[in-house]
Amino acid sequence: MxxxxxxxxxxxxxxxxxxxxxxxxxxxxxxxxxxRAASSQMLDRKGMNLASNLFHIGILGIFVGHFFGMLTPHWMYEAWLPIEVKQKMAMFAGGASGVLCLIGGVLLLKRRLFSHACVQPLPERIS
The missing domain is CATH 1.20.5 (Single alpha-helices involved in coiled-coils or other helix-helix interfaces)
Structure with a gap:
């Protein structure tokens, strides 16, 4: 093990x-x-705003949480924030950010795979 x-x-x-x-x-x-990015934003914006915003807000929340969680020494917050409270805050905020990122990512992937503006015929994908 x-x-x-x-x-x-x-x-x-x-x-x-x-x-x-x-x-x-x-x-x-x-x-x-x-x-190539094969962007289809100009062709079809349906569902793009919600999915993109959810994904990016989730990623930013994850980044900020990791930044503060790993780079902040204990002495900076232990006087006014107990470690147990900080851990629970990290679990809830990190969980919420992760769920937002996951939902946005799944919506973007669904759009990429099944939108007619995004999907190309197979021979064009290979070249």
Missing amino acids: QFLNMFFFDIYPYIAGAVFLIGSWLRYDYGQYTW
Whole structure:
């Protein structure tokens, strides 16, 4: 069990980061003009405002929560905010931000996969 814990939380994040960076670098070098966002915002805005706002508010909440939660020393808040209260606030605010991000992400993914303005025929996707 100790090996799995060490692998998944100590080693695997570095493997995933290296694969991401090296893969992005190789894709940029060898397929530079195949990168495209394929944005369809101009063609179909239905559902875009709600999904995009939910996703971005959730991501910002997660970022701010991690920033303050990990970079704020205990001595700065322990006089007026007990640790248990801070942990409960982090759980509720983080949970709400995560749910907002998840709902917005699912709505954006649904729009991307099933909207006629977003979906391209298969031969155009391959090229």
